[in-house]
Amino acid sequence: MDVNVRPDIDAAAAKLNSAFGSKREIQRLPEVLWEGETVEMLATGVYGKGNGLVAMTSQRLIFLKHGIMSQQVEDFPYSRISSVQWSGGMLMGTLIVFASNNKAEIKQVPKDQGKILADALRARLAGSVPGAPAPAVAPAAPAPAGGDIASRLATLDQLRAAGAITDEEYRDRRTKILDSL
Known part of the structure; x- marks a missing residue:
């Protein structure tokens, strides 16, 4: 799609x-993005009273419906999302986002888009959940082998x-890994 x-x-x-049904939302998406925010993934779906666009960005999950008479924007900063569920049917499915004691159901998401989006959201949350061990941080003991450094950088x-x-976070952790040489 161009x-x-x-x-x-x-x-x-x-x-x-x-x-289909989301070209207007795609055109209007830059208007709701924050400065420096980038779009990583898109999907279509129905949330609330209308068909719209789900955008996974570098900072949050956004649902945008831009109608002729009104615009609906619902955003879910990653820090407030506690979990994500995906329930797929034959062609479509439902993405359920639990955030700040709210449950948002985005229905009629194409099955392939929804599954990929749910998996990407889970990966994002796994790296930002407070109290969870952050992967690929410098270990307590210095790494003696050069191969270990390479595998840590690859991870x-x-x-x-x-x-x-x-x-x-990438730059900070990379610097720590390289400083441990």
């Missing part, structure tokens, strides 16, 4: 099987690619 909005949005929109690259850590 939308020419912004490179990050265009890349995410290109992965949609169908953007760190995978975490960043999966969106489990931010670019800032």
